[in-house]
Amino acid sequence: MSEQKKIDSNTGNKPQNGGKKPVKFGINWMYFLILLMLGGVFFMNRDTSANKNVGWTEFQKLMQQNYFTEMIVNSNDNQVIAKIKPECISEILGVDTLPKTNPLLSKPEATVSVTVPSSDKFSDFYDKTVAQYNIDATVKYEDGHSLLWNILLNLLPVVALVFLWVFIMRRMSGGGGMFSVGKTKAQLYDKTSPNSKKITFKDVAGLSEAKQEVEEIVDFLKDPGKYTNLGAKIPKGALLVGPPGTGKTLLAKAVAGEADVPFFSLSGSDFVEMFVGVGASRVRDLFRQAKEKAPCIIFIDEIDAVGRARGRNPNMGVNDERENTLNQLLTEMDGFASNSGVILLAATNRVDILDKALLRAGRFDRQINVDLPELNERKEIFVVHLRNIKIDESVDTEFMARQTPGFSGADIANVCNEAALIAARNGKEFVQKEDFMNAVDRIVGGLEKKSKVTTIEERRTIALHEAGHATLSWMLEHANPLVKVTIVPRGKALGAAWYMPEERQITTYEQLQDEMCATLGGRAAEELFLQRISTGAANDLERVTKQAYAMVVYYGMSEQLPNLNYYDASGQDWGFNKPYSDDTARLIDEEVKRIINEQYNRAKKILTEHTGQHQTLTEVLLENEVIYADDLERIFGKRQWLSRSQEILKQQEINNPDEAAIELIKDPAKEETEKELPK
Numbered sequence: 001m002s003e004q005k006k007i008d009s010n011t012g013n014k015p016q017n018g019g020k021k022p023v024k025f026g027i028n029w030m031y032f033l034i035l036l037m038l039g040g041v042f043f044m045n046r047d048t049s050a051n052k053n054v055g056w057t058e059f060q061k062l063m064q065q066n067y068f069t070e071m072i073v074n075s076n077d078n079q080v081i082a083k084i085k086p087e088c089i090s091e092i093l094g095v096d097t098l099p100k101t102n103p104l105l106s107k108p109e110a111t112v113s114v115t116v117p118s119s120d121k122f123s124d125f126y127d128k129t130v131a132q133y134n135i136d137a138t139v140k141y142e143d144g145h146s147l148l149w150n151i152l153l154n155l156l157p158v159v160a161l162v163f164l165w166v167f168i169m170r171r172m173s174g175g176g177g178m179f180s181v182g183k184t185k186a187q188l189y190d191k192t193s194p195n196s197k198k199i200t201f202k203d204v205a206g207l208s209e210a211k212q213e214v215e216e217i218v219d220f221l222k223d224p225g226k227y228t229n230l231g232a233k234i235p236k237g238a239l240l241v242g243p244p245g246t247g248k249t250l251l252a253k254a255v256a257g258e259a260d261v262p263f264f265s266l267s268g269s270d271f272v273e274m275f276v277g278v279g280a281s282r283v284r285d286l287f288r289q290a291k292e293k294a295p296c297i298i299f300i301d302e303i304d305a306v307g308r309a310r311g312r313n314p315n316m317g318v319n320d321e322r323e324n325t326l327n328q329l330l331t332e333m334d335g336f337a338s339n340s341g342v343i344l345l346a347a348t349n350r351v352d353i354l355d356k357a358l359l360r361a362g363r364f365d366r367q368i369n370v371d372l373p374e375l376n377e378r379k380e381i382f383v384v385h386l387r388n389i390k391i392d393e394s395v396d397t398e399f400m401a402r403q404t405p406g407f408s409g410a411d412i413a414n415v416c417n418e419a420a421l422i423a424a425r426n427g428k429e430f431v432q433k434e435d436f437m438n439a440v441d442r443i444v445g446g447l448e449k450k451s452k453v454t455t456i457e458e459r460r461t462i463a464l465h466e467a468g469h470a471t472l473s474w475m476l477e478h479a480n481p482l483v484k485v486t487i488v489p490r491g492k493a494l495g496a497a498w499y500m501p502e503e504r505q506i507t508t509y510e511q512l513q514d515e516m517c518a519t520l521g522g523r524a525a526e527e528l529f530l531q532r533i534s535t536g537a538a539n540d541l542e543r544v545t546k547q548a549y550a551m552v553v554y555y556g557m558s559e560q561l562p563n564l565n566y567y568d569a570s571g572q573d574w575g576f577n578k579p580y581s582d583d584t585a586r587l588i589d590e591e592v593k594r595i596i597n598e599q600y601n602r603a604k605k606i607l608t609e610h611t612g613q614h615q616t617l618t619e620v621l622l623e624n625e626v627i628y629a630d631d632l633e634r635i636f637g638k639r640q641w642l643s644r645s646q647e648i649l650k651q652q653e654i655n656n657p658d659e660a661a662i663e664l665i666k667d668p669a670k671e672e673t674e675k676e677l678p679k
Contacts (some may be wrong), residue, residue, distance in 0.1 A: 008274055011617025025299070035162065066135040071138070082112045084110040200258055204251055237366075239348070242371055242462060243349055247370060264296065272305060287342065307325075333362075333363045344364070373407075380661065381397060391432070399433070418443060454494070464530060469482075469519070470632060474605070519543055553565070
């Protein structure tokens with residue numbers, strides 16, 4: 001018994017069929033069975049007519065008794081098929097009704113078939129019979145088709161259905177055939193792939209901290225011993241987080257260009273499909289290919305399409321297929337099996353809605369913030385995008401960087417392209433500083449519409465409104481200093497104002513008050529000098545209301561509700577219910593009204609004190625349509641409140657002017673450079 005058991009154990013792991021692999025029932029067999037069934041439908045029960053073969057003599061008698069409605073003569077094989085009248089079917093065939101046939105096929109008919117001596121003799125017989133017996137049967141002469149032709153005609157619908165099915169499956173699977181629906185759609189970049197343009201870290205301006213993080217990952221793949229000798233492990237994943245247009249995808253392209261390892265690139269929406277289980281299958285296939293080519297990098301752009309938090313709003317129709325895909329992704333990233341050598345990069349601007357299990361250490365070990373560029377970073381971005389643009393000496397990247405605060409890298413690229421288009425439209429050989437300024441105005445404020453018809457009264461109202469903003473911004477300490485004001489319509493706005501605020505990291509209560517007061521200057525000027533108000537302040541009121549509400553609810557800057565914050569940064573805890581009572585909501589409304597009314601009365605007070613200067617500014621604006629900071633300085637005098645850079649120079653220019661210049665170089669971003677969106 002022991003020997004027998006030993007033999008069984010030795011042979012237990014071997015195939016019992018001579019080494020051949022067992023046949024598996026897969027999806028290919030399912031398609032084969034479907035085609036087999038379709039063929040059976042068309043080949044089974046093909047006799048759709050009740051037919052009787054008769055001789056020539058019997059046929060002549062039946063024809064003379066007027067039993068037929070139509071006779072079809074096949075001149076090739078001398079065959080005649082005669083269709084029997086319905087009331088004569090039982091007399092000829094001996095049945096009352098025709099047999100039931102496949103409803104997909106042709107309509108059943110009762111016929112009689114006969115072989116005639118020749119088509120000419122049949123024609124002579126037909127003419128004599130019609131003349132003698134007055135029959136009403138018609139005759140049709142046809143050239144008969146072969147049996148092969150009939151088979152081809154019957155198979156044509158089947159072939160059409162098959163080709164239609166193949167076409168649909170190829171479109172749904174991205175052209176990979178009907179059996180590749182569950183295959184990944186990731187594009188593979190390696191040494192052999194023909195890249196259209198290789199992007200490196202030199203092409204990515206700014207983003208110094210983010211580049212340092214991803215450069216470390218690339219360096220680890222190139223020289224892993226440098227880190228493993230100290231016991232370090234390579235990060236399994238890095239998540240690029242930031243506003244749209246800041247260069248997250250560009251940074252990933254640079255990683256692909258720098259790394260000497262295979263790079264898989266795809267979008268989060270590539271996992272989403274109408275078929276159940278396809279998303280999870282594509283995740284498995286992606287990581288299977290990545291493991292085969294390890295070490296490698298996988299980049300998933302817009303991962304929020306598949307990585308949303310599970311179980312959010314369960315009663316509102318959760319997409320189970322998306323959750324199954326996410327579960328498979330979580331398992332592949334850090335599950336029971338290890339993925340050594342596979343690094344996952346992902347990008348999103350909606351990190352707040354991602355599942356917490358996706359963000360934990362061991363899956364995405366690092367969150368790399370890709371923020372809007374600062375002053376020096378914007379200057380570097382302008383240098384990159386100006387490489388291929390013909391510019392003259394009037395273009396200053398430092399000045400352009402100061403004129404585009406809050407712009408992302410994509411916005412700056414758009415500015416450069418728009419400036420080149422404007423210069424080409426005007427027939428210039430080089431792109432000049434004026435073209436860049438017009439491009440910034442075009443992008444921020446919209447297209448200039450000088451053809452828009454406005455009445456004299458409307459123009460004066462707009463001029464008074466914009467002059468009110470300009471006056472208060474010049475007189476208030478923390479208000480943003482004016483750059484340009486225009487009453488030429490742009491986009492949907494009838495007037496626009498450009499400012500240069502500081503790029504500060506925190507904002508004080510006094511700064512918020514001055515900004516609100518300057519924003520309300522347009523409505524205050526209308527009420528003071530026209531004794532009526534208009535709809536032109538709608539955008540101002542919207543901004544002020546949101547700012548006052550944020551001061552009370554988010555920042556705790558309220559006398560009645562101090563040091564309270566009702567904002568949930570995670571967006572997961574409070575749901576649909578307000579985190580405060582109805583009494584508190586009423587108190588919030590009262591505080592918002594109080595703050596806005598205080599700044600509105602303050603704006604009217606300042607405008608009353610400078611009525612003459614405001615009127616002068618209005619007349620200049622009506623005459624020139626555009627005014628600049630120099631015009632305000634001639635009317636109001638030098639601005640009393642200095643910028644941060646001017647304060648540094650004033651304090652140190654007497655003792656050591658060179659030291660003052662060095663101080664400015666250390667902190668250039670504190671210069672007033674930002675621009676406000678047009679009214």
